[in-house]
Amino acid sequence: MADGDYTLAELMCVQAAREMPKQGVVMLGMGLPVLAGVLAKLMHAPEIRLCTEVGAFDYAPRLDVSRASVGIHDLILNNGSAMVSDMVDALGTLLMGGNVDIGVLGAAQIDRFGNFNTLVMGDYRAPERRLGGTGGNTEIACLAKRIVGIMPQERRRFVERVDFNTSPGYISGPGARVRAGLDPQGPNVVVSTFGVFGFDTSDGGATGSCEMVLEKVFPNMDPEIVGLETGWDLRVAETVREVEPPTAEELALLRRLDPHKFYLTPGRY
DSSP: OBTTTBOHHHHHHHHHHHTSOSEEEEEEOSSHHHHHHHHHHHHTOTEEEEEETTSEEEEOOOTTOSSOOSSSSOTHHHHHEEEEOOHIIIIIIIIITTOOSEEEEOOSEEOTTOOEEOSEEEETTEEEEEOSOOTTHHHHHHHSSSEEEEOOOOTTTBOSSOSSOSBOSSTTSTTHHHHTTOOOOOSOEEEOSSEEEEESOSSSSSSSOOOEEEEEEOTTOOHHHHHHTSSSOOEEEEEEEEOOOOOHHHHHHHHHHSTTOTTTSTTOO
16 A cells, blocks of 8 residues: 555556546547546546447446446446447547547556557467457557556566567657658657656657656655666656645545456456
8 A cells, every 4th residue: 555545556547547638539448548537537527538449439427427337348338428339430430530539558568669568478479478469459559649558567567678569659769650650649648556657759759769758756656666667777857746646536436436446456457
């Protein structure tokens, strides 16, 4: 437990919700993105339009909703969405049509350029472990105008290069997205259990190093500790700010949205 009777995972989720815009179309990936998205919608961004890759469009949970959806396919999404369709509309019309302002994603690995891995650990041809797969993670990473990542801070997950790039961030550095036929993207953000990272590029990936930069730390967290749990020589902003602890209101709502700890049980996030 961290100071103030909240866990680092709870603060990670609260902070990810805070990083979401006040307006725009938000595509939620599997796992913690769902919880963070609903929290943001109910807490401070009622105008955002929550969508999932399986075809729930503009999900609008009531303030008294008993829980967040369990995954991106939960039937609870049918009750509050403007339209319920399918993956063709979600990944085609919405994403490929350029209509998603922000994608919220999790993964098993992330690297210094913001690439995600949701497919395999180790060599692709002889993997140590197979993961859940790509789902819409690839499309969201390629086509959303901005990405918020949610990742527990562990050295085995924050790696210099992902074992398999299922979901491109800035790929290999400046200019790589354009060379791959992708639009610029950003400003992108990663929220971990230790702090918040931005990226060293002011134009979506054309210039700068495009590497992750530690910009904010959680209360009582030292940037040096963050570096120790990062698998490369982490860049740190000249001025590192401290994240505000979660308010009692944020915590109460977050815990009500995950009453059975489907999302916030250690080992599941």
